[in-house]
Amino acid sequence: MPRLLRALTIATVLGFAATLYLGLFAAGTDIQQGAVQRIFYIHMPAFFGAFTAFGLSLFGGIMVLAGKSADWDKLALAGVEVGLAFALINLLTGAIWARPIWNTWWTWDPRLTSAAIMCLTYAAYLMLRAGFDDTERRRTFMSVYSILGFVTVLITLFIIRIVPETIHPVIVGASPQNAQGSFEATSGVMLALAPSLLLWLTLMPITLMWHRYRLEDRLESLNRAKLKALSE
Amino acid sequence: MTARLLKACALVFVLLLALGGAAAQDSVQTVPYLQTSGFNVPVLAGWDNQSTDAIAQFYSAEYKATIRAQIVALEDPPAAARTVLASWLDIETGPPVYNGKVNLADGTWHVLAFDINAATTASVMARRHGQGSVVISFVEAAPEARTMLLTLAQTDDALNTAAPEIDLALDPFAGVELAQLDDAGNIDMPSGQWQVYERPRLRALGMVFGNDSYIALQEGELGNLAALADAYNRTLLGFFVTPDNSLYLALGLAAAFAVLGLLVLSFFWRSRGIQQELALIETLTSDEE
Amino acid sequence: MKTSYVAAVLAIAGKDLRVELRSRELLSLMLIFALLSILVFSFALELDRVAREEAVSGVLWVTLIFASLLGLNRSLAQEYDQGNLDALLLAPLSRTAIFIGKFAGNALFTGLVALLLLPLMTALYGKNMLDPRLVLTTLVGIAGFCALGTLMATLTVKTRAREALLPVAMMPLALPFLLTAVRATKGILTNATEWQAWFQLLAGVALIYLVLCLLLFRFVVEE
Numbered sequence: 001m002p003r004l005l006r007a008l009t010i011a012t013v014l015g016f017a018a019t020l021y022l023g024l025f026a027a028g029t030d031i032q033q034g035a036v037q038r039i040f041y042i043h044m045p046a047f048f049g050a051f052t053a054f055g056l057s058l059f060g061g062i063m064v065l066a067g068k069s070a071d072w073d074k075l076a077l078a079g080v081e082v083g084l085a086f087a088l089i090n091l092l093t094g095a096i097w098a099r100p101i102w103n104t105w106w107t108w109d110p111r112l113t114s115a116a117i118m119c120l121t122y123a124a125y126l127m128l129r130a131g132f133d134d135t136e137r138r139r140t141f142m143s144v145y146s147i148l149g150f151v152t153v154l155i156t157l158f159i160i161r162i163v164p165e166t167i168h169p170v171i172v173g174a175s176p177q178n179a180q181g182s183f184e185a186t187s188g189v190m191l192a193l194a195p196s197l198l199l200w201l202t203l204m205p206i207t208l209m210w211h212r213y214r215l216e217d218r219l220e221s222l223n224r225a226k227l228k229a230l231s232e
Numbered sequence: 233m234t235a236r237l238l239k240a241c242a243l244v245f246v247l248l249l250a251l252g253g254a255a256a257q258d259s260v261q262t263v264p265y266l267q268t269s270g271f272n273v274p275v276l277a278g279w280d281n282q283s284t285d286a287i288a289q290f291y292s293a294e295y296k297a298t299i300r301a302q303i304v305a306l307e308d309p310p311a312a313a314r315t316v317l318a319s320w321l322d323i324e325t326g327p328p329v330y331n332g333k334v335n336l337a338d339g340t341w342h343v344l345a346f347d348i349n350a351a352t353t354a355s356v357m358a359r360r361h362g363q364g365s366v367v368i369s370f371v372e373a374a375p376e377a378r379t380m381l382l383t384l385a386q387t388d389d390a391l392n393t394a395a396p397e398i399d400l401a402l403d404p405f406a407g408v409e410l411a412q413l414d415d416a417g418n419i420d421m422p423s424g425q426w427q428v429y430e431r432p433r434l435r436a437l438g439m440v441f442g443n444d445s446y447i448a449l450q451e452g453e454l455g456n457l458a459a460l461a462d463a464y465n466r467t468l469l470g471f472f473v474t475p476d477n478s479l480y481l482a483l484g485l486a487a488a489f490a491v492l493g494l495l496v497l498s499f500f501w502r503s504r505g506i507q508q509e510l511a512l513i514e515t516l517t518s519d520e521e
Numbered sequence: 522m523k524t525s526y527v528a529a530v531l532a533i534a535g536k537d538l539r540v541e542l543r544s545r546e547l548l549s550l551m552l553i554f555a556l557l558s559i560l561v562f563s564f565a566l567e568l569d570r571v572a573r574e575e576a577v578s579g580v581l582w583v584t585l586i587f588a589s590l591l592g593l594n595r596s597l598a599q600e601y602d603q604g605n606l607d608a609l610l611l612a613p614l615s616r617t618a619i620f621i622g623k624f625a626g627n628a629l630f631t632g633l634v635a636l637l638l639l640p641l642m643t644a645l646y647g648k649n650m651l652d653p654r655l656v657l658t659t660l661v662g663i664a665g666f667c668a669l670g671t672l673m674a675t676l677t678v679k680t681r682a683r684e685a686l687l688p689v690a691m692m693p694l695a696l697p698f699l700l701t702a703v704r705a706t707k708g709i710l711t712n713a714t715e716w717q718a719w720f721q722l723l724a725g726v727a728l729i730y731l732v733l734c735l736l737l738f739r740f741v742v743e744e
Contacts, residue, residue, distance in 0.1 A: 029474065030474075031265065031267055031272045031472075031474045032472070032474070033475070033477075034474050034475040034476060034477045034478070035476070035477055035478040035480075035481045036475075036477040036478070036480045036481045036484070038481055039480075039481060039484040039485075042484070042485070042488050043484075046488070065737075065740050081495075082495070085491050085492065085494075085495040088491050089487070089488045089491045089492070092484070092487040092488070092491065093484045093487060093488055096480055096483050096484040096487060097480070097484060099480060100475065100477040100480050110700075113700065114697075117693055117696045117697070118693075120692075120693040120696075121693035121694060123693075124689050124690045124692075124693050124694075125690075127686070127689055127690070128676075128677070128680070128686055128689070128690045131677070131680035131681050131682055131683075131686050132679070132680055132681075133681065134679075137679060140740050140741070141676050141679075141740075141741060143740070144672070144676060144737045144740050144741055145676070145690070147733065147737060148669075148672075148694055148730075148733060148734075148737070149693075149694065151694070151697070151726075151729060151730070151733070152693065152694065152696075152697070155697055155726075208495065208496075211496075211499050212499060215499055215502055215503055215506075218503065218506045218507075219502075219506055221510075222506050222509055222510055222513075225510060225513050226509075226513060229513050229516065229517050232517065
């Protein structure tokens with residue numbers, strides 16, 4: 001393992017532990033939503049982590065199509081796999097939060113629907129990728145697909161602005177019973193959210209993707225070794 | 233074309249980061265709230281905060297009135313209400329002047345009003361909460377006036393007036409009908425617009441919120457009834473219990489850890505599989521040699 | 522001799538049309554599928570009067586999308602299997618012209634199916650589906666969907682399980698069309714003003730995909 005990757009891995013694990021501490025203990029309990037509001041410190045950063053990963057995947061796709069090194073395809077694949085895991089965390093934690101707060105696991109709200117579509121799109125990426133035998137063709141075609149797929153990420157991000165009827169909160173809302181206006185429900189939201197957001201935006205996806213990239217490298221060298229052994 | 237695309241991507245990325253930061257900014261007007269160990273109520277501005285860890289209590293020397301909210305370990309709300317008054321005022325309460333029930337958004341509340349002694353009157357609302365009862369009480373100790381604060385379900389929720397319920401409440405309180413009072417217009421308070429009816433030495437206030445009428449009645453030397461009604465109303469509507477849903481938090485954390493764990497484990501398994509195959513190929517090729 | 526761009530587009534679309542006119546294979550297949558789908562939906566959803574009004578826009582779009590998937594698969598599979606695609610690529614033609622030609626052919630067939638479906642559904646479901654706004658929404662939706670479909674079919678035609686992979690790879694990407702088109706159609710049918718917002722969204726998504734597919738098509742055919 002390269003030294004830098006080892007350092008990154010350690011930093012990510014420590015950072016994750018620190019943001020968990022901040023979110024679970026340092027921030028105050030939301031007096032309105034109760035303890036479950038703390039899921040938010042994972043839920044929202046996980047989406048932005050997926051955004052980084054899918055964004056890097058888009059970037060890898062563009063580089064492949066621009067005729068750059070074939071290694072960019074490995075980056076795209078790593079981005080899809082890690083991003084899909086993050087998007088899944090985003091969906092799951094959202095559903096678990098919604099159960100006590102909205103009284104339902106799932107609702108066909110525009111934002112939730114588009115997030116689910118995003119997940120399906122990248123799940124389809126992995127399936128489609130497995131359908132190609134020719135690696136060179138696969139590289140080009142999957143790059144095309146990763147560019148198309150990123151449209152669903154953008155739609156998920158901007159759908160609140162396009163379709164304002166969403167019930168998905170921007171941040172903790174006002175009390176349903178409090179007719180006199182809103183109030184400070186939680187203390188230390190930004191204290192817990194900002195570091196977590198930063199971690200999921202940068203360290204988490206980069207470290208995990210690097211590990212995935214190395215795995216793909218090794219897989220390729222295995223395939224080469226197999227071919228060599230067969231031809232001998 | 234690639235360079236331009238890249239630049240556009242970078243721009244979009246930075247823009248989105250800024251948007252995310254902007255979305256996370258909390259810019260709502262805030263109302264100060266009191267958090268006790270079991271529940272939350274708004275802090276009443278201008279009232280003396282006498283709260284302890286388990287009891288929220290606000291006292292106004294000007295009106296000689298106290299508003300108190302607490303949770304008692306008694307499952308019967310009326311009994312809980314009497315217990316609160318008994319331990320607080322150190323007296324046994326007699327039969328209530330008014331006794332009723334009303335369904336609000338957070339459950340069925342029992343509404344009780346008592347004449348404690350010549351100077352003191354008490355209005356109490358109580359509802360079941362888990363193994364105990366929530367009791368929100370209003371005690372007024374001015375010798376020159378009697379005050380009663382009630383909540384009644386609207387007899388006809390299509391109406392936007394509290395007049396029928398004021399009429400209902402006036403009878404047990406003073407033995408009069410609404411028709412014997414004059415309409416004195418409306419008064420605006422932070423809690424909403426209250427209708428005022430009065431005659432010498434008797435005043436009635438009413439406000440509709442949801443499908444319920446909030447009523448305030450006062451007899452004797454008339455003071456600032458609207459301020460009292462407003463404060464009690466705010467406590468009632470602003471009261472809520474923080475839900476206990478830490479199990480869902482645990483479930484959410486477990487889900488996040490499970491997905492991350494599976495991802496890392498799959499990296500590990502695949503990497504081990506590759507290593508094993510490589511070792512196998514190596515032994516096979518070296519055997520041939 | 523270099524064929525002009527428009528002539529090339531017309532020639533490719535015209536070729537598809539002539540082949541179709543001779544065999545009437547694809548269009549009749551799509552039409553029969555669409556009819557069956559409408560019947561199946563009526564039975565499966567037990568559409569009474571109220572349910573019909575709620576579900577009719579969904580039925581229309583699901584039917585159209587699956588019918589066009591059927592057409593897309595066959596149209597590209599034919600080109601690929603008979604080596605036409607390679608021949609087209611050898612010709613001194615712009616790649617975008619090939620894309621637009623194939624796209625125009627596919628959109629034309631699906632559009633035809635839609636135009637036959639709309640009066641039929643008007644008769645069957647007792648709703649006026651021939652509203653000009655609805656026809657416009659349908660055509661815009663089909664245009665966007667077929668742009669994406671032409672690219673995706675070209676992409677999946679070279680995979681092992683192409684018939685199965687096209688819907689799997691394409692449906693998530695096409696869901697923005699389905700979502701906005703269904704909402705716009707519903708808005709038109711119930712005379713709600715919100716149809717405009719959904720229609721604009723649909724047109725926007727269609728435009729984005731059209732441009733993206735146009736730009737990306739050359740990577741899918743160049744090897």
